[in-house]
Amino acid sequence: MRALVIRHDHVTEPGLVGDRLVQRGYDLTLLTVVPQERHHTPDVRFDFPDADGWDLVVSLGAPWSVYDDTAVGSWIGGELTLLRKAHHRGIPVLGICFGAQALTTALGGSVEAAPRPEIGWVGIDTDDPALIPPGPWMQWHYDRCVPPPGAEETARNAVCTQAFRVGNSLGVQFHPEAIPAVVRRWVDFGGAQQCARLGIDPEELVARSRAMEPVARENAYHLVDAFLDRAASPVC
Structure with a gap:
């Protein structure tokens, strides 16, 4: 089985999700859409592959906003086309943070600024713990999804929709x-300054991420397993 993993920048990795997909x-x-040398000027040209031929598409996070044409306008349209076509062809799509925001946009929803940023390990309210455990989950975002028509919101907190399911595709804001290695990179590539503005100690955040790794692994594997197992029984 073939999974296409869209990595928008050089910092993020498929991490625990990728590990479980390989195990499955x-x-x-x-x-990788934006190479390291263009991290601060991400308006690159990028040709996305066609959706056909993949068994799964995963869209990872990014430090930009889906609606920021200056940053991503040169390539986000190609990704939206890919996600939309994959979804309508019945190819499961898993969107993570920016990827969830791209998924909702592709399917007729929208993205807006969240009332406040979320950075750190946060518990969520879930209607379906068999699919989305309550966490805590790692959060790092400034925007939030407005789910597309027909989507089922499966988890939330006071800030935003935390997970939505539509067909056999799933978007998660967390x-x-x-x-821990990726959280360390997020801190080193601009995240430390973001944390400081919010009164968060970035080194404590990295340390907490190390301590949380066993729980995070269990939760991530649980989510991936449930997502894959339910992809054959989509929500209409």
């Missing part, structure tokens, strides 16, 4: 893939 028999193809 998927061969991962990792595409980061089930997060491993």
Whole structure:
């Protein structure tokens, strides 16, 4: 089975989600949209592959906003086309943070600024713990999804929709893939300054991520397993 993993920047990795997909028999193809040397000028040209031929598409997070044409306008349209076509062809799509925001946009929802940022390990309210455990989950976002028509919101908190399911696709606002090494990179590539503005100690955040790794792994594997097992029984 072939999984296309869209990695928008050089910092993020499929992490725990990728590990579980490999364990479940998927061969991962990792595409990096914005190379390291363009991290601060992400308006690159990028040709996304066609949706056909993949058994699964995963869209990871990014430090930009889906609606920021200056940053991502040169390539986000291609990704939205890919996600939309995959979804309508019945290919499961898993959108994570920015990826969830791209998924909702592709399917007729929208993205807006959240009332406040969320950075850190946060518990959520879930209607379906068999699919979305209550966490805590790693969060790092400034925007939130307005789910597309017909979507089922499966988890939330006071800030935003935390998970939605439509057909056999799933969007999650949090980061089930997060491993300590990636959180460290987020901190080093601009995250420390963001944390400081919010009164968060970035080194404590990295330390907490290390301490949370066993729980995070269990929750991520649980989510991936349930997502894959339910993909054959989509919500209409």
